[in-house]
Amino acid sequence: MPPRPNRLLPLATPAGIEVLTKILTQGPIPRVEIARRTGLSQAAVTKAVAPLIEAGFVTDQPVAAGPDEPVESQLGIGRPVSPLTVVADSVSVIGLKVTPTDLIGVTTDFTAGIRAVRHCRLPDTSAETVTAKLVELARELMAPETLVGPLVGIGVAVSGDVDAVHGVVRDSPFMGWRDVPLAASLTASLDVPVVVTNDVRALTVAEHWFGVGVNADSFAVVTIGSGVGCGLYINGEVVSGAHGVSGELGHLPLAPGELVCTCGRRGCVETVASSDAILARARKTTGKPKLDLSGAIELAHAGNEDAREAFDRAGDVIGSALAAMVNLVGPELVVIAGEGVADYDLYEQRMREAFAAHAFGAAGDCRLMLRSHTFDDWARGAAATVIRSYVRGEPPLQR
Structure with missing residues (x-):
């Protein structure tokens, strides 16, 4: 039998999951507001939240009226409102991000707040080496001094085609991996539920539950670096795709056909727009074969x-790809x-011009927003996927 979370949530109904999700992503929030946003009755909200309060996952502390605000003006006329808030320290989660050169690990609380950070250099990218180093890093983060509550799961974010249901990295060109059963290997060594997911999708989950997407009806996260990725939140859910693949913006065939991508195909967006592609092009055009990326940026x-x-x-191709998406x-x-x-x-103007040129009609009104991320944030995204699975009772964190 696979391991279960060290602390189980007392959620027995879909209503309970919906209520806890609202408290977690939009709290502090009064019961009456949860009822309004979910369509549940206040009695149903109270029934759903009672076991969560009793078990210490949620708290309700009265909010005192401001100095110039009469108590009667608050929700719950004549008495102070008791907003519901998740107890952040009720559980701990570990998130790990895999890159070809480094592993980045974080411990977070129940609200995906980062509490500890650890980095580890990789001597090589073989699946055996990386798996062993992930186990070492996870064990370091599992030390009592880095945890704020019982550890409920570990999330691992990897670039490429990832079968999140079975925890298998089917194809990661950056890592040189094919059909690596990463979740099973890590679970066997750590005896903790492990969620393995695509890194951009993990970042999108973090933005959906704890970032700019909390109140958005739909949004996309486009990542630009060694690769070009895209995560989509549409119709109330982060899109996974019927076969576990979706949002592969970096592999749209919008670049010159003579350029070969790391995936082995030709003309992918990444062949022009990734940081490696930009550097290769700058070396060629400047005649400086030893130029590094910082030097290209400086020039x-x-x-x-x-x-x-x-x-x-790069800006032209990214803008066209954004418009297509x-x-x-x-x-x-x-x-x-x-x-x-x-x-x-360096490419914002050309990117926006290309986007405007190819966006159809009102699609051009889509807002493009810059949001800086570090590799710690990618690891936090992996932790956010665990939190979501934990609340929903999804494999491998089913109740």
Whole structure:
């Protein structure tokens, strides 16, 4: 039998899950407001939240009226409102992010607040080495001094095609992996439920539950760095795809066909817009084969037209890819994130021009927003996927 969370949530009905989700993502929030937003009766909300309060997952502390605010003006006329809030320290979660050079790990509380951070260099990218290092890093984060409550699960975020249901990395070009049963290997070593997911999808879950997507009807997260990824939140859910693949913006065939992608295909967006592609182009156009990315950025900022061309070309392709995605699914907001956004100013104008040129009709009203992310945030995204599965009772955190 697979391991279960060290602390089980007393949630027996869909109403209970819905109520806890509202408290977790939108709290502090009064019972009457939960009833309004969910369509449940106040009695149903009270019934759902009572075992959560008794078990210490949720608390209700009265909110005192402000100095100029009469008590009667608050919800619950004549008495102070008791907003419901998740007890952050009621559980701990670990999130791990895998890159070709490093592992990044965080411990978070129930609200995905980061409490501890650890980094680890990788000597190589073989599945055996990375799995062993992930176990070491997880055990370090499982130390009592880094946990705020019982550990309920570990999330691992990996780039590429990931079968989250079975915890298998089917294809990760950056890592050179195919069909790696990562969740099973880690679970066997750590005896803790492990969720393995695509890294961009994990970041999207974090934005949905704890970031800019909390009150959005639809949004997309586009990440720019060593690769170009996209996570989608549409119709009340982060899109996973029927076969576990969705939002692969970096592999739309919008670049010149002679360019070969790390995935083995030709003409992918990543062949022009990734940081590696920008650097390769800048080296070629400037005639400086030893140029590094920071040097290319410096040259472009200084007005070097040869270096600038690499960023302009990336902006054109990213803008066209964004327009294609927005035309297809129509999100109200696109969050542009990732390590590559540090250079956003170098291609922002060309990107916005290309987006405006190709966005159809009112799709052009979609808001494009920059949101800086560190690798710690990617690891936090992995933790957020665990929190979501824990609340919903999804495998491998089913109750």
